[in-house]
Amino acid sequence: MVNAKHLATFILGAAAGVALNKYFQTEEGEKALADLKVKAGQFKDEAEQAIDKAPEYFEKLKTEVSATLKDNFPDAEVFLQELFGKTKAANNPATEEPKA
Structure with a gap:
């Protein structure tokens, strides 16, 4: 439904487009457009x-x-290995070693 x-x-958008088009056709507008490019x-x-430096960073x-x-x-490394080892084993019970 289109309302007022x-x-x-x-x-307003169309008017702004027309105004920009007219402005960019002037010498000053062409210079501004070149600077923008x-x-x-x-x-x-x-x-x-x-983007090229991101992997290095x-x-x-x-x-x-x-x-x-x-x-x-x-002790953080040991803690994380134990934590992720338990999580991995819980997510994949087939990889657990059988308990004696």
Whole structure:
């Protein structure tokens, strides 16, 4: 159901589109559009670099967290292995060793 509010929103959006189109046809608008394209390209390059560096960053983070845990909580590794070992065995009873 289209009501007056939706119709007004559509008309305002269309008017804004027409105004932007007219603005981008001026010399100043063309310069602004060119600047926008340059900035978009720079942003894309930065995003691609961040994606390329993400695996290295997370590997470094994992190593640093592991070292910090070992330094500050020496029993944490044993605790986590026991915890996850019990959880793994509970989720997959076929892998449990038979009790004597």
